[in-house]
Amino acid sequence: MIDAARDRVPQAATAGEFVVALRDVRRRSGLTYREISRRASAAGHWLPPSTLATMLGRNTLPRERTVVALLAACGTPAADIERWVGLRREIDARLSEPARWEDEQTPPASTSAEPDSTHRTPGDPHPVSRPARRRLRMGALALVGALTVGALLPRGEAATSASATACPLVLRQGMYGPCVLDLQERLAASGLRVPVDGWFGPDTTSRVIAFQAMVGLSVSGTVDQPVLDALSRDPVLPVMWPENRVSISLRETFAQDPAEAVRVARCLSGLDPLRVEVMTDGSRRWGLFQFSDMELSRRGVDSRTALDAGWNIAAARDVWSRTGDFGHWHCPPAP
Template sequence: MDDAVRDPVPQAATAGEYVASLREVRRRSGLTYRELARRASAAGHWLPPSTLATMLGRTALPRERTVVALLAACGTPAVEVDRWLETRRDLEARLGEQGRGESDAARTPAGASTTVAANIRPSVGTAPPRPEAPWPARRWLRLALLAVFGVLTVGAAGALRPVAPPTVDGSPTVGCPEVLRQGMYGPCVLRLQEHLVADGLTVPVDGWFGPDTTSRVMVFQAFGALPVSGTADERLFDELAGDRKVPASWSEDRIGKHLRRTFPEDPAGAVRVARCLSGLDPYRVEVGEDGARRWGLFQFSDMEVSRFGVDRQTALDAAWSIGTAREIWSRTGGFGHWNCAA
């Protein structure tokens, strides 16, 4: 069955029908939310399982970038992704014209002016809202949110005081904290992500300092012989401003071929385990709840990396990771060393 039949572009009349079509695409993929999140990340998109579950559980029109991330993770061809977005934009324009006044009235308490309602601020420390807006206003709304909630996040951090920030491209980012860390949001994080991408690391440039950004910061620190903290301080920004580039990682195709050659007894099993562990991303770094880190294709722990007598940079090398996995496989006779629950 070809892609066009498997994942048809919806002819949706409502946002609910559009979301229902996305649910069907996810169902047909046969992938779990965790697997989809890994695939999306490998393709350069940000799609946490919680975000995906929320999107598919609602009847509101989802954000464009979330739609793109899901379709990319499901392997939808680019030409069909464009058609999905066209359908979404048509719906957004139509629903925006029909329901804008009604939705504004519903959100404003009786007797309250729209000016008062518009000035209600979210509580500090909560995730910033992501309101849907008619297409012409969407770009400006996003820029405003980046600026406003960047300030709110800095305030919520408490101990992080605004300082004269590090310069990355010769012009300072006004109002940035001394240290950027996971959970922050705003233009300072956006700047960090842009320069990580420029230095050879694929990461969603969305202004959110999430696990993907933490992972890429750790990779840059490992290759730069910096303390691997997962946070961005002045020293990291100085390195980002230099000429250092992270070596290009292996493509998924190259990794698959190398795995099959290295594990001729069970080539499919080798690919399956590596995909489950890291999404076939040799630069994947996972941080557990206890702070322990796992590195590379086969997600070797800090303790294992130390026992093997290598540094973090080596642990991110695809050839080393596959070769070490083969040594373990030869001793144990299988992939029981790894426990990856999809």
């Protein structure tokens, strides 16, 4: 439930801190990206889920209208929205000050010859002044710092860094930072429950594989531009069965031994129909009863089908009916 009273204007001094505060508003609202988009539209704003994901995934100052749309959708009072907008304008003004100051401090071009104030190379008709060279060097150093700071920061600081770091071309398990956080928020907005903590761990890998399978992409567990493009298109994915529905279906299907059916499925997948486990040899196991790649091939089904809870339970029932027990799965009872 939205607690608008808590969405007070933060003490943000930089664009990055401002965006972090907006992320916090979104998280505390409890709304998905789709829900925020629908609420914003109802309030007369335009805020597609992809635009929202992009805005919250960067550390640059967002547009004023998108800030207003997000806050309005999350139930922030009008008076507080005005103060948010005022803060954004203050930050924007501060960001513009260095450029103006530099322009004012740059001396006018001299008409007298000053051999040591410029650098001229043979054949170069455009000499570069010392102040210009200094600005170029500072800009290059700032760019290098922005590209490397995400890798150098400790885990707890990487996700909230105010520097606008460029995301790698491929995201994979073991990475950490704002780019992974953006990915996780996009997955969550698509209906795939995943920890939104900025760490690309096994849970995120599982969800990436499930997403790739369901939208027909190559199943790799890594995230490249085609995956991000698919997420930006706001794909319509099958509704994930909640745990109580899974439990009821298991008990009905395995009426002869309902408690054991639930226990085994919980042991294998945590009753998560979209759970995908990657084995040490690179093979994968799919869904509630963790059917292997080889088992899917033998049954003539694809990975998308394997993630369908109804199919997975029916296939497990078929195995159980032939063996008479759950010995096919290695899931010993808890001591």
